[in-house]
Amino acid sequence: MSLVRNPFKTATLTIIWGWLILLVLAPTLLVVLVSLMPESTGQLNFSDLSPAVLWQGFLSNYGQLISPVYIGVFGHSLWIGLITTVICLVLGYPFAWMISRASPRLQPLLLLLVIIPFWTNSLIRIYALRTLIATRGLLNDVLMSLGLIDAPLRLLYTEEAVIVGLVYMLLPFMILPLYAVFEQLSRATLEAARDLGANGAASFRHIVLPLTMPGIIAGVLLVFLPAMGMFYVSDLLGGSRHPLIGNIIKGQFLEANNWSFGSAISVMLTMIMAFLLLAYYRSVKLFKREATL
Amino acid sequence: MKSSALAPAPLIKLRSISKTFGDRKVLDNLDLDLNDGEFVTLLGPSGCGKTTVLRMIAGFEDPDSGSITLEGGVLHDMPAHERPVNTVFQSYALFPHMNVYDNVAFGLRMEKVAKAEIHERVREALEMVQLAHLSDRRPDQLSGGQQQRVAIARAVVKRPRVLLLDEPLSALDYKLRKQMQNELKRLQRRLGITFVFVTHDQEEALSMSDRVVVMREGGIEQIGTPREVYESPNTLFVARFVGEINQLAAQIIRPLPAGRIEIQVLDKRLELSSHGREYAGGEAVQVLLRPEDMRLKLVDATEGFPARVIERNYKGMTLDTVLELDSGQQMLASEFFDEDDPDFDYRLGERVRVSWVPDWEIILPDDEAPARPVSPASTGAGA
Numbered sequence: 001m002s003l004v005r006n007p008f009k010t011a012t013l014t015i016i017w018g019w020l021i022l023l024v025l026a027p028t029l030l031v032v033l034v035s036l037m038p039e040s041t042g043q044l045n046f047s048d049l050s051p052a053v054l055w056q057g058f059l060s061n062y063g064q065l066i067s068p069v070y071i072g073v074f075g076h077s078l079w080i081g082l083i084t085t086v087i088c089l090v091l092g093y094p095f096a097w098m099i100s101r102a103s104p105r106l107q108p109l110l111l112l113l114v115i116i117p118f119w120t121n122s123l124i125r126i127y128a129l130r131t132l133i134a135t136r137g138l139l140n141d142v143l144m145s146l147g148l149i150d151a152p153l154r155l156l157y158t159e160e161a162v163i164v165g166l167v168y169m170l171l172p173f174m175i176l177p178l179y180a181v182f183e184q185l186s187r188a189t190l191e192a193a194r195d196l197g198a199n200g201a202a203s204f205r206h207i208v209l210p211l212t213m214p215g216i217i218a219g220v221l222l223v224f225l226p227a228m229g230m231f232y233v234s235d236l237l238g239g240s241r242h243p244l245i246g247n248i249i250k251g252q253f254l255e256a257n258n259w260s261f262g263s264a265i266s267v268m269l270t271m272i273m274a275f276l277l278l279a280y281y282r283s284v285k286l287f288k289r290e291a292t293l
Numbered sequence: 294m295k296s297s298a299l300a301p302a303p304l305i306k307l308r309s310i311s312k313t314f315g316d317r318k319v320l321d322n323l324d325l326d327l328n329d330g331e332f333v334t335l336l337g338p339s340g341c342g343k344t345t346v347l348r349m350i351a352g353f354e355d356p357d358s359g360s361i362t363l364e365g366g367v368l369h370d371m372p373a374h375e376r377p378v379n380t381v382f383q384s385y386a387l388f389p390h391m392n393v394y395d396n397v398a399f400g401l402r403m404e405k406v407a408k409a410e411i412h413e414r415v416r417e418a419l420e421m422v423q424l425a426h427l428s429d430r431r432p433d434q435l436s437g438g439q440q441q442r443v444a445i446a447r448a449v450v451k452r453p454r455v456l457l458l459d460e461p462l463s464a465l466d467y468k469l470r471k472q473m474q475n476e477l478k479r480l481q482r483r484l485g486i487t488f489v490f491v492t493h494d495q496e497e498a499l500s501m502s503d504r505v506v507v508m509r510e511g512g513i514e515q516i517g518t519p520r521e522v523y524e525s526p527n528t529l530f531v532a533r534f535v536g537e538i539n540q541l542a543a544q545i546i547r548p549l550p551a552g553r554i555e556i557q558v559l560d561k562r563l564e565l566s567s568h569g570r571e572y573a574g575g576e577a578v579q580v581l582l583r584p585e586d587m588r589l590k591l592v593d594a595t596e597g598f599p600a601r602v603i604e605r606n607y608k609g610m611t612l613d614t615v616l617e618l619d620s621g622q623q624m625l626a627s628e629f630f631d632e633d634d635p636d637f638d639y640r641l642g643e644r645v646r647v648s649w650v651p652d653w654e655i656i657l658p659d660d661e662a663p664a665r666p667v668s669p670a671s672t673g674a675g676a
Contacts, residue, residue, distance in 0.1 A: 186384065186386065188382045188383075188384050188386035189386050189388065189389075191351075191353055191373075191380070191382070191386065192380070192382060192386035192387075192388070192447075193388075193399075194352070194353075194372075194373040194374045195351060195352075195373060195374070195378075195379055195380045195448075196374075196379065196399050196400035196403055196447065196448075196451065197374045197375075197400050197403035197404055197451070198374055198399075198403045199372075199374050202403060206399070207388060210390045211388075211389070211390055
């Protein structure tokens with residue numbers, strides 16, 4: 001028994017650890033390391049990594065971030081990310097609830113509808129969206145032929161177009177984790193709340209919301225961070241007037257060829273996210289302590 | 294304060310309740326009274342509609358037609374959260390994100406009860422179920438029996454008029470179930486609240502209830518005390534569902550004077566009590582016999598039916614014997630253990646005679662007879 005099981009266990013653990021080290025830990029550490037290296041156009045110089053050099057790199061790379069330009073980009077990206085996340089949550093939450101309460105026959109079909117967009121390359125889907133909302137695009141044609149508008153609306157290359165594109169791309173990432181937590185929420189739990197005197201609003205506030213919070217957090221994480229980084233959405237739908245952090249990072253890597261600064265922006269983005277999460281958990285703990293008093 | 298047992302006042306009245314799920318009729322024109330302060334059990338096989346009745350009283354299902362009233366006031370169109378009834382769920386349905394204290398306090402907080410009073414009542418409820426020391430625990434840190442107690446405390450802390458219990462003990466092991474049965478009975482007596490208990494376990498129903506409501510396919514077969522339901526079942530279904538029973542097809546030959554009947558049972562003509570019923574000659578009936586009323590005699594006895602012992606099961610308190618009559622039919626006899634009885638120890642395969650304590654039989658019209666293929670040549674009973 002153990003002879004059969006042990007090699008399997010060893011192999012599985014080795015693969016998992018190998019995977020984590022090689023594909024998660026190593027690249028992340030490399031990004032952090034590169035973000036600390038002095039700017040070097042073209043080639044990265046790994047030969048001199050003394051603390052003094054890294055400190056120098058840290059000062060220049062992260063120092064650049066504290067300029068009004070980049071703070072503005074960060075602020076704008078956070079704002080776009082926030083709007084996208086809120087819209088995804090507002091649309092995704094009731095939708096996930098609906099799927100989880102649908103009949104067992106309908107449920108796989110609804111889930112399939114959520115997943116189908118993944119079967120098409122995301123770039124192609126964004127181009128499809130472009131042809132829909134372009135000045136001489138399908139949507140304007142239909143609206144004009146219906147006589148609802150006289151001249152084509154300017155839809156493409158607006159901030160709204162970027163947000164629509166981001167919501168379109170990221171909505172499934174909100175729905176799926178929410179669906180998972182709604183699936184766990186038993187009908188009996190909700191009936192118990194009603195039975196004990198909770199009306200719809202109270203039951204939502206005290207039972208549904210807290211029990212689906214893990215799904216909300218997972219969904220927000222899966223939407224908020226990518227929303228700030230999806231450079232091609234903002235490139236293709238928003239033009240280049242309001243770049244997202246993703247556009248700046250891409251620019252540093254592919255155009256300015258400044259990997260160090262690109263890495264520094266990337267690390268900063270992760271830090272902001274980590275900070276937001278930490279703030280959330282702190283507030284929950286604080287809230288709970290107050291509630292029990 | 295409570296109405297006396299002699300004149301029970303109906304607290305909840307269900308009248309002509311019908312309910313259909315899809316194309317399945319779950320409840321069919323059901324009438325039921327629940328008296329103040331009694332322990333009523335709804336007993337029946339799964340799918341008989343007993344849980345639906347409970348859920349309607351709780352407010353989780355609406356009847357298609359009919360009415361439910363509580364002390365004369367209409368209950369059936371009141372939302373679940375406003376009804377003065379509470380439920381103990383089969384799955385307990387504790388709130389996993391709250392500790393024991395908050396679970397129990399939830400209902401009172403919804404009622405906006407003052408904080409000090411909530412504290413007092415929650416403590417009292419938890420002490421009643423002996424869980425005061427675990428009030429900080431989360432539901433997933435409790436055993437099944439403890440979760441069960443929290444669910445009970447959470448429901449009774451609201452002081453409902455009626456406590457609804459939906460197979461609450463079905464997930465517990467045998468010993469714990471017995472213990473909880475006793476605790477629930479004690480609790481009910483102490484609180485004086487009407488308990489409506491749903492179960493498919495007839496033993497549980499008999500041992501706990503003031504009244505048992507036996508249900509079948511959306512209707513009520515019989516309502517009575519556990520003793521009435523067990524000793525005088527109204528129908529074959531009740532007889533078979535409540536406890537073990539032996540069944541012998543028989544035919545009335547003729548009514549006799551003084552409440553007696555002449556009856557053909559297998560190959561014998563017997564004279565039995567009519568148990569107060571009117572019979573016509575030729576009527577097909579079933580003679581029903583509880584295993585504990587059966588008596589085994591040595592084969593040279595004159596009374597009883599010849600049979601062969603095919604199984605003996607030692608049950609501790611009783612000795613169960615499976616017998617095969619010469620007609621091929623099997624019967625179960627349950628005898629109290631008595632080492633001094635020389636007749637007691639029968640071997641497998643031994644031929645014996647089986648009879649029963651006179652007048653302890655139940656005779657019911659064979660309401661299933663028309664469903665059987667009728668062969669015109671035989672009388673059906675003695676063949």
